[in-house]
Amino acid sequence: MVVGNGHSAATTIGVLSRVAKREPGTRITWVLRRGAVGNTFGGGSADELPERGALGQRAKKAVEDGLVDLVTGFRSERVVIDGGQAALVAEDGRRLAPAARVFVATGFRPDLSFLSEIRLDLDMRLQAPSKIAAEVDPNVHSCGSVRATGAADLEQPEPGFYIVGAKSYGRAPTFLALTGFEQVRSVVAAIAGDREAAERVDLVLPDTGVCGGSGLFDAPDQESSAGSCCASSPQLIQLGTAPAGR
Structure with missing residues (x-):
C-alpha cells in the first residue's frame, strides 16, 4: 500500500509495479486523500522536465494495466493491525484490506x-x-x-x-x-x-509545474482558476453562528 500523491509516491508505485510483474499475485493499493485524480500522473509530454513527466506516465500505466488499485477521497484516520498486517481506516468509516507493507509518502520536514x-x-x-x-x-x-x-x-x-x-x-x-x-x-x-x-544565475527553470496545493483536490468538483497549479481560488466562508438576540 502506498499513501501519498507526489513524486515520491509515484516513484514507489513504479518500483512496486516491477515487483508485481516478477511476482504474480502481489497486490498494490495506491491511496489518495484527494477526491479526484487531478494531476496525480503529472504533465506527461507537456512537462518541460521529460523524466518527471515520464515518472507520472509510468505510474498511470501501472494503474491502467491493473497492477495497482487506485483509491481516492480516502482521508486516513487510524491504522489497525490485523493479523500482523496494517489496515487503514478513513474518517468516513471505510476500511481498506490489510497490507503487508505501507509506504507513507505524505510529506516531510527537515531535521534541524x-x-x-x-x-x-x-x-x-x-x-x-x-x-x-x-x-x-x-x-x-x-x-x-x-x-x-x-x-x-x-x-x-x-x-x-x-x-x-x-x-x-x-x-x-x-x-x-x-x-x-x-x-x-x-x-x-x-x-x-x-x-x-x-x-550570477546560471539556471533557468522550466515554466511547467505539476504540483497540487494542499486540499485543492480533496473535493472532485473543485477546480482552480487562479492561474497556478498550486493555489486554489479564494472562497468566501462563514465562521460561527448567527448573531445572538434574534
Whole structure:
C-alpha cells in the first residue's frame, strides 16, 4: 500500500509495479486523500522536465494495466493491525484490506536538531530560510514557478553558514535537483571569494509545474482558476453562528 500523491509516491508505485510483474499475485493499493485524480500522473509530454513527466506516465500505466488499485477521497484516520498486517481506516468509516507493507509518502520536514547551537533565520511555518520562504511556498508556487536561489538567499546569521539542497526548502515539496546544483555552485563561489560568480544565475527553470496545493483536490468538483497549479481560488466562508438576540 502506498499513501501519498507526489513524486515520491509515484516513484514507489513504479518500483512496486516491477515487483508485481516478477511476482504474480502481489497486490498494490495506491491511496489518495484527494477526491479526484487531478494531476496525480503529472504533465506527461507537456512537462518541460521529460523524466518527471515520464515518472507520472509510468505510474498511470501501472494503474491502467491493473497492477495497482487506485483509491481516492480516502482521508486516513487510524491504522489497525490485523493479523500482523496494517489496515487503514478513513474518517468516513471505510476500511481498506490489510497490507503487508505501507509506504507513507505524505510529506516531510527537515531535521534541524543538530543545528540547535547554530544561529538560524528560518520561516516559522515552512522551516526554510526566511529570504526564500515566500518564493517556495507550495500554496502559491509550483515546482516550475520557483526562481533559482543562490548564496545571498541561503546565508544564515551564523558567519559562513548556508543551507542548501532539499533542506533549504524546508517543508515545501517544490524542490528540484537542478535548483540544488545551482545553489551549491553559487555558495561555493561565495566561499571562494568570487562574488560575481556567486551573484550570477546560471539556471533557468522550466515554466511547467505539476504540483497540487494542499486540499485543492480533496473535493472532485473543485477546480482552480487562479492561474497556478498550486493555489486554489479564494472562497468566501462563514465562521460561527448567527448573531445572538434574534
